[in-house]
């Protein structure tokens with residue numbers, strides 16, 4: 520199965536206590552306000568958790584994702600505009616005021632896809648526009664989720680999430696059992712997330728025409744050596 524297909528209907532349930540979207544959205548909104556941004560592209564928007572929050576805060580949001588199933592869930596959540604598109608081939612109808620990529624979107628890119636992706640983002644936003652994204656750190660992928668198994672056991676759904684760390688990436692095998700009329704239907708998906716160092720991200724940003732403004736832990740916190748998520752705030756050079 521393609522990644523984020525079957526899992527899409529259960530994604531919000533499985534991730535409900537995972538991340539502080541309210542605090543993250545406030546960080547993004549503050550950046551938007553400081554920069555006078557009114558329209559934001561939410562890249563790898565998934566089921567639209569951040570899209571909906573930013574849209575409710577009064578921003579015009581364009582959500583982009585490569586999973587039709589995730590976008591269907593997003594459309595049911597808010598009235599933003601959604602586009603089915605691979606972010607590695609990102610092309611927007613017009614340049615927006617700001618770009619965001621929240622909760623691991625960038626980890627789905629291979630190391631050699633990082634700089635070309637940043638170039639596409641640069642081409643999709645106006646001069647001086649902010650671009651904010653996060654990455655799960657090497658520490659998290661190697662020591663926390665890598666070579667580990669997690670499960671989520673609900674009333675009618677059970678998810679097994681089994682990971683193998685392979686040096687520059689984590690291969691994640693997801694197995695979902697959903698109860699239907701007394702029987703369980705099994706579906707499997709593989710997700711691959713790549714490690715990106717802060718240095719490689721910084722170099723790729725600069726070569727794509729961005730100037731780095733700040734690197735924080737988890738949307739605005741003081742950086743630490745054992746942080747799980749780093750947030751990059753860059754601006755397209757004027």
Ligand SMILES: C[S@@+](CC[C@H](N)C(=O)[O-])C[C@H]1O[C@@H](n2cnc3c(N)ncnc32)[C@H](O)[C@@H]1O
Pocket residue numbers: 522523562563564565566567568569583584585586589604605606607620621622623624627
């Ligand atoms: C962990 S989810 C995060 C979704 C959303 N941003 C959130 O915060 O809930 C990662 C998302 O990245 C999307 N994705 C992965 N690779 C992609 C690609 N090449 N182009 C567009 N979307 C992609 C997946 O479909 C999925 O919706």
